[in-house]
Amino acid sequence: RRVLxxxxxxxGRGREYRVAxxxxxxxxxxxxxxxxxSDEPVTRQELLKGIAGAHGLYCMLTDKIDEEILxxxxxxxxxxxxxxxxxxxxxxxxIKKRGIRVGYTPDVLTAATAELTVALLLATxxxxxxxxxxxxxxxxxxxxxLWLCGFGLQESTVGIVGLGRIGLAIAERLKxxxxxRFLYTGRQPRPEPAAKVQAEYVPLxxxxxxxxxxxxxxxxxxxxxxxxxxxxxxxxxKTAILINSSRGAVVNQEDLYQAxxxxxxAAAGMDVTVPEPLPTNHPLLSLKNCVVLPHIGSATYxxxxxxxxxxxxxxxxxxxxxxxxxxxxx
Ligand code: NDP
Ligand code: DGY
Numbered sequence: 658r659r660v661l662x663x664x665x666x667x668x669g670r671g672r673e674y675r676v677a678x679x680x681x682x683x684x685x686x687x688x689x690x691x692x693x694x695s696d697e698p699v700t701r702q703e704l705l706k707g708i709a710g711a712h713g714l715y716c717m718l719t720d721k722i723d724e725e726i727l728x729x730x731x732x733x734x735x736x737x738x739x740x741x742x743x744x745x746x747x748x749x750x751x752i753k754k755r756g757i758r759v760g761y762t763p764d765v766l767t768a769a770t771a772e773l774t775v776a777l778l779l780a781t782x783x784x785x786x787x788x789x790x791x792x793x794x795x796x797x798x799x800x801x802x803l804w805l806c807g808f809g810l811q812e813s814t815v816g817i818v819g820l821g822r823i824g825l826a827i828a829e830r831l832k833x834x835x836x837x838r839f840l841y842t843g844r845q846p847r848p849e850p851a852a853k854v855q856a857e858y859v860p861l862x863x864x865x866x867x868x869x870x871x872x873x874x875x876x877x878x879x880x881x882x883x884x885x886x887x888x889x890x891x892x893x894x895k896t897a898i899l900i901n902s903s904r905g906a907v908v909n910q911e912d913l914y915q916a917x918x919x920x921x922x923a924a925a926g927m928d929v930t931v932p933e934p935l936p937t938n939h940p941l942l943s944l945k946n947c948v949v950l951p952h953i954g955s956a957t958y959x960x961x962x963x964x965x966x967x968x969x970x971x972x973x974x975x976x977x978x979x980x981x982x983x984x985x986x987x
Contacts, residue, residue, distance in 0.1 A: 819841075
């Protein structure tokens with residue numbers, strides 16, 4: 658929040674701002690700023706109240722910006738700046754209809770998210786959480802030939818669903834582990850990024866049946882919603898591992914639970930779930946072969962700093978009617 662405040666202060670030529678719901682008087686470019694002053698998400702009620710009459714909104718992926726919010730904002734609202742690269746929490750049809758511009762935070766979080774995805778893959782495939790638990794609970798009796806064996810990346814086939822910025826960065830980080838083949842899928846072939854890691858474009862079914870590790874790094878859309886369901890799991894190898902750092906709803910979690918408990922697939926690692934937070938009594942959390950993280954893909958200090966600054970600069974540029982550093986093409 659301090660970084661955000663500094664970014665807005667610097668961007669606003671020395672003026673002091675607070676952030677979130679911003680009203681601008683264009684002639685002098687001074688702002689009245691209402692801030693939700695907590696690390697917890699703003700309540701819907703506060704957001705509805707605070708946004709009335711605002712020209713700009715600085716929001717998080719936890720804020721669902723739908724027709725109700727846009728109505729509450731009224732016709733002044735012209736800029737939405739989200740502290741995320743994902744924009745599935747924004748009702749783009751409604752936003753577009755009102756001529757509102759959107760800023761987001763691509764690129765600055767790619768490395769951190771790719772790194773976390775690799776960490777999650779390794780933690781899941783080499784059973785790190787189980788292993789740590791065994792050390793603590795006395796289950797470690799001796800070195801044993803088959804105890805806590807997992808699956809390695811050497812000579813493996815890795816399938817990437819969505820070879821975008823993050824998908825490519827994941828593949829680049831996995832390549833040195835000795836991966837033999839990269840497969841990828843998406844709405845169309847992406848020859849340029851694919852060439853960087855010699856990835857082959859294949860249909861989703863082929864990716865499901867031939868991969869040892871499947872990584873979901875696509876955006877969440879009506880087409881990707883529930884993409885990994887029981888049909889998908891039925892096609893996967895029994896020894897295969899699914900990793901999701903995209904959005905929780907790309908995976909049908911009931912079907913995933915079935916696949917994990919019936920031995921249809923070996924394991925899963927999820928940085929994203931439905932809902933978030935996942936209730937502590939959720940069935941997936943009872944499984945040793947499922948590693949769940951609390952949506953921390955981009956959670957490094959440097960990355961969250963960079964995201965905050967970019968989102969603030971997007972907002973300021975938008976308010977001034979200038980091109981944003983990262984504006985979403987709608
Ligand atoms: P990009 O836009 O660069 O990549 C999105 C990818 O999704 C593209 O490769 C696109 O491929 C693919 N895609 C879209 N529709 C489909 C489809 N129907 N089937 C298969 N693939 C599809 O975005 P980023 O790489 O920057 O980010 C990707 C997503 O990662 C974000 O939208 C966000 O949800 C998530 N994310 C999660 C984080 C975390 O903390 N876990 C952190 C940051 C991002 P094509 O266009 O060829 O179809
Ligand atoms: C995003 O940016 O979409 C992530 O989910 C959080 O960084």
